[in-house]
Amino acid sequence: MLEKIDILRKYLAHQGSVRVIVFDATQMVQKARDIHQLSNVATAALGRTLIISTMMASMLKEKEAKLTIQIKGEGPLGSIVVCGDKSLKMKGYVGNYDVGLPLKTNGKLDVGRAVGKGMLTVIKDIGLKEPYIGNCELISSEIAEDFAYYFNVSEQTPSVVSLGVNIGKDNQVQKACGYLIQPLPDCEEKVLDILEGINTQISSVTNLMLDLDNIEDVAKTISGDNQIQLLSEEYPIWACDCNEERIEKTLLALGKKECEKILKENHNQIQVSCNFCNKVYSYDLSKIEQIFRS
Ligand SMILES: [Zn+2]
Numbered sequence: 001m002l003e004k005i006d007i008l009r010k011y012l013a014h015q016g017s018v019r020v021i022v023f024d025a026t027q028m029v030q031k032a033r034d035i036h037q038l039s040n041v042a043t044a045a046l047g048r049t050l051i052i053s054t055m056m057a058s059m060l061k062e063k064e065a066k067l068t069i070q071i072k073g074e075g076p077l078g079s080i081v082v083c084g085d086k087s088l089k090m091k092g093y094v095g096n097y098d099v100g101l102p103l104k105t106n107g108k109l110d111v112g113r114a115v116g117k118g119m120l121t122v123i124k125d126i127g128l129k130e131p132y133i134g135n136c137e138l139i140s141s142e143i144a145e146d147f148a149y150y151f152n153v154s155e156q157t158p159s160v161v162s163l164g165v166n167i168g169k170d171n172q173v174q175k176a177c178g179y180l181i182q183p184l185p186d187c188e189e190k191v192l193d194i195l196e197g198i199n200t201q202i203s204s205v206t207n208l209m210l211d212l213d214n215i216e217d218v219a220k221t222i223s224g225d226n227q228i229q230l231l232s233e234e235y236p237i238w239a240c241d242c243n244e245e246r247i248e249k250t251l252l253a254l255g256k257k258e259c260e261k262i263l264k265e266n267h268n269q270i271q272v273s274c275n276f277c278n279k280v281y282s283y284d285l286s287k288i289e290q291i292f293r294s
Contacts, residue, residue, distance in 0.1 A: 002087040003191070008058055008088065009215050009230040010242035013223035017187040018268055021058065021180040022215045024237070025051045028090060029165055029176035031238040035277060036097045040167050042077060046094050047165035048143040049080050051178035053092070054236045057084040058126065068123040075116025076101070088236035091276040097158065109165075115141035120150055144178070160199045162222075176205040179222055191212055194224045225276050240277035246292050247272050247281045256292045262286060 008023040029047035032038065038046060046146045049069060057067045063086060071080040073160055078095015121135040121246040134154040138146045151159040160181040168174035181199070199222065202208055212218050220226050250272065251259055262270050263285055270283040283291070 003281060005235050006237070007215060008054060008234045008236050009147060009219065010058065011223070011228040012231060013219070013221045013225040014187070014191045014194075016229070017184050017191060018225075019180075019182045019184060020219050020228065022219050022222075022247065023051055023055055023178055024209060024215060025054065025236070026173055027175045028054070028236060028238045030173040032092060033173060036093060037214045038094070039098050039100050041101050041109045041111060041114045042094050042099050043167060043173065044165040045077055045111045045114055045143065046080055046082070046092055047176045048163040048178070049082050050090055050092055050174060050238075051163050051165075052143065052147045052161060052180070053082040053084055054088055054090050055178065056122070057086060057088055057090070058236075060086045060126065060160035062086070062126045064127050066125040068125075069117065069253050070121040070123070071115060071138070071143075071146075072121070073115035075114050075118075075140060075141070077114040077116075080115070081275070084236075088234055089158045089239035089241070090236060091238060091240045093275050105167065109167075109190070111143060112141040114192075115143070117141065120146050122154070125258070151182070153260045158171070160195060160222075162202065162205040162208075164204055166206040166210075175210050177205055177209045179205060179218065181222060197223060198224050240274060240279070242274040242277060242279060244281065247274075251283070251288070251291060256288075259283075259288050259292075260285075 004027055006025050006027045011020040013020050028050055032046050033043045043221045055068045066085045069082045080094050082092035084090035101113055103112045118138050119135055120138055121129050123133050125131040136150045136154050139149045144161045148159050148161040149156045160288050163178035165176040166174040209218055219228050268284055271280055273280045
C-alpha cells in the first residue's frame with residue numbers, strides 16, 4: 001500500500017484578486033498525536049496550530065526562512081509551540097499532552113478552554129539580523145479565530161481562517177484540514193461579500209473535506225469561483241531536525257561543572273530529550289569529557 005501524503009495547494013480566485021490555500025494535514029496531525037500521545041483536545045489544539053502554521057510557512061518568500069508560532073495560554077493545556085520552514089517540514093508540542101475536558105454543548109472538543117486566555121506570537125526568521133516578531137491577544141483561543149484576528153491587526157491582511165481536526169471512533173485522526181482565504185489589495189467589494197456569505201455558512205471544514213473528498217472542489221466551494229487557478233501543490237511533512245550536535249551545544253552552554261553535577265545526581269547519566277519528537281540523547285562521564293575537550 002502506498003503511504004498516504006498530505007497535500008497543500010494554493011489557488012488564485014476571482015481573476016487573481018483572492019488567494020486561497022487549502023491543506024489536508026491528516027497524516028501530520030496523526031503523527032503529532034502518536035509521537036506526543038496527545039489527548040483528543042490536545043490533538044485538536046496542536047493540530048489546528050500545525051495546519052495554520054504550515055499554511056503560513058508556505059507563504060514565506062525567502063528560501064531559508066523559518067517560522068515559529070507560540071501560543072501561551074493560561075488554560076490546562078499550557079503553551080503550544082510549532083516550528084517550520086519554507087520547505088514545509090513542521091514540528092510542534094504542547095505543555096500538557098494528556099489534558100482531558102468535557103465536550104462543548106455542540107459536541108466539539110473544547111480547545112478554547114484547554115488553551116485559555118493568553119497571547120499568540122509569530123516569529124519569522126527570514127535571514128536578517130533580527131527576526132520579525134508579531135503578536136496579539138487570543139480572542140477565543142479556538143485557534144482559527146485567533147489567527148484571523150492576528151492577520152487583521154498585526155499584518156493588516158483581512159483573512160478567513162478555518163481549521164478542523166476530527167477524531168474518529170477508532171481513535172485515529174479521521175480528517176485534519178484547513179483553509180486560508182486572503183483577498184488581495186485589488187479585490188472588489190462584491191467579491192468580499194461573496195466570500196463572507198459563503199464562509200459564514202460553512203460550519204465545519206473537516207466535514208466539507210470529507211463530503212467533497214477533493215481539494216480543488218473545496219477551494220471552488222469556499223471561494224465561490226469555479227474558475228480558480230492552481231498556483232502550486234506542496235507536500236508538507238512532520239519532521240524534527242534535532243541532532244547530537246545541537247544537544248551538545250546545549251550541554252556546552254550549561255557548562256562543565258553543571259554537567260558533572262547532573263551526572264553525579266543521576267547515576268552517571270545525562271539524558272536530554274527533544275521537546276518536539278521526544279527522542280532521548282544519553283551522555284555518560286566519558287562522553288561529557290569528550291564534548292568539553294573538543
Ligand atoms: Zn527532535
